[in-house]
Amino acid sequence: MATKQSHLEEDLSCPICGSIFEKPVVLFCRHRFCKRCLESLWNGVGSCECPLCCQPSSMGELVVNATLEKTCEGFLKERAKNDPMACREHGERLSLFCLEDLEPTCGKCKSLGNHKGHRLYSLDEASQDCKEELKNALKPLREKLKLYQKAKLTCEQTTEHIKNQADQTERQIRAEFETLHQFLRDEEASRLSTLNQEKIQKSQIMKDKIEDLENDITSITNTIRSIEQEMRSQDVPFLKNYKETIKRTWRIPQDPDMVTGSLLDVAKYLGSLKFKVWEKMKDIITYTPVILDPNTAANCFLLSEDLTTIQCCSQTYDLPDNPERFDVGAEVLASEGFSVGRHSWDIEVKNNTYWVIGVASTSINRKGKHVLTPAEGFWTIRLRNGEYKACTAPWSPLTMNKELHVVRVVLDMDRSKLAFYDPRERTPLFAFTDIITPRAFPYFCSACKEHPLKVLPAKLSVSVD
Known part of the structure; x- marks a missing residue:
């Protein structure tokens, strides 16, 4: 298909200007040209002859071939739609560059269409100039790219540093709280140990007191039992022992005394407990009025x-x-x-x-x-x-x-x-x-x-x- 199109373009191209025929004319020798191209050529010389075969001709032969003209117009329209290298307006090959609109144009745009009167120059020269201009324009963008890449690297380093900061800070927080927890555990154990020692001590006092009371109860019970037994004796034996028996009733023991301070000193253990522990905690706690900010510290x-x-x-x-x-x-x-x-x-x-x-x-x-x-x-x-x-x-x-x-x-x-x-x-x-x-x-x-x-x-x- 491309070869067919190429052959058709070659058949429809003027041998003088190289473009698709514009108002095509056919000479007696069957060679075809743009009317304007022949007029321009013949006006500059004395004789009219075919530029290809040199056969004599005349201005009278310059009659536009309507059929060929329609074929050229159709070809240009089709190429304008499908060929990216063709002018959208005229269908001609893009061969110039417009400095005002900064876009490629065809030869017809120079005298017709939207680019009439604009400054135009060749594509090769325009391409070189535009590439050089873009090369200079890319320099600040490349500098910006370096800045963005540097900023991205800094952000990546910051992300890693945040992770390291979080890990280290977590370890230190856990260590600090473990110190506090250990202090509280030690303080709890100390207070519980003191409580237990007081419980053992006062329990022993009460145990000893109970043993003394039990001994006194046994002694009094034995005395009562002995006297009651004497009272059951016959009169003569009872009276003979009465003197000794009555003396035993005179030895009445004193009332049992209760031990003061025998109960646990609960107030000592529970009174303002948190405050006393907090007060004691100041021995392991320090306060610094100014704390350094590691996020501002120089890297040395x-x-x-x-x-x-x-x-x-x-x-x-x-x-x-x-x-x-x-x-x-x-x-x-x-x-x-x-x-x-x-x-x-x-x-x-x-x-x-x-x-x-x-x-x-x-x-x-x-x-x-x-x-x-x-x-x-x-x-x-x-x-x-x-x-x-x-x-x-x-x-x-x-x-x-x-x-x-x-x-x-x-x-x-x-x-x-x-x-x-x-x-x-x-x-x-x-x-x-x-x-x-x-x-x-x-x-x-x-x-x-x-x-x-x-x-x-x-x-x-x-x-x-």
Whole structure:
């Protein structure tokens, strides 16, 4: 079918322009041409002759062959419907490209149809230019693709990290509750043991008391029985023994005394039982006013299981690059920020040679390097190269009497104030009075790989109003 169509197209093509006949004419030599093509050709030369066989001809022969014209029109319509390489409007082969409409066109579109007057040029040249344009247009898309692939990889790493976090957190929760359960079991066993010892002790006292009472009952019973037997004797023997018999009745024992405190001290075991156990539980419980947020920690940090200690390491850990995490500096925030009230926490910095502590605004950028100044949302002090300084602009040296072991941070959001103290001294090391942020998070930075920073637990007390 394709070969037939190809032969038909060849039969209906003008030898001059190569396109399907437009207003076809047939010369006496039986050769066929487009009327316009012959007119254009003969107008440029002196004589009229067939371009193929050179037989003489004349303008009078240029009569449109209606039958051939209808055949050409039918062929073009059929090709317009079925051939993807043909013009939909004219059925001609697509050979040009329209710059205005950005689509291929045929030769007729240049002078007729929707593309008349548009800028057109060859398909080969257009294809090269368009491919080059698409090549340049693909560059930002490829960059976006890399970003999306990186984001997908981060999400996959985050998913795996979530699983690891959940497993580790579950283990720690179970371990913490097992400690509490074991404390309660031990406390229960201790109280039950004490109860049982008191039960045995007081039961033994009552047993001994019962034995004494039984002995007294036996003695009195024997006395009564003996006297009654004497009373049944004949008169002479009875009276002879009467003196001794009557004396035995004079020895009347005292009333039996009951043992005081013989019952179990139930109130001691049940009175405010839960409160007393809870009060005693403070010996195994610690409270830390600030908890580190592992989701913000740089990948060079190793955090303790209770999230109170950070250690800067030489190695880096494979952690997802989530938006909350610091990615350049060795930094970490607390899990909870403060917007109102007064808050205090102590940080052990002993032997650590490079640290920065204080608070940071909730709006700080976690990515890239930071300038640790109040203008950038940081209110901190630091130790570096043996020098203690407040991170102001410019930085202010701190007057120190002795090396710091512990730093107390006191944040008063109601007064927009942040003060640093040595707990051994009464005067502050430094104070900021311009904490302007809707929420301030405790901030920590440490580049010392030998000694950690540690948030110290607060003292616990149980009181009753």
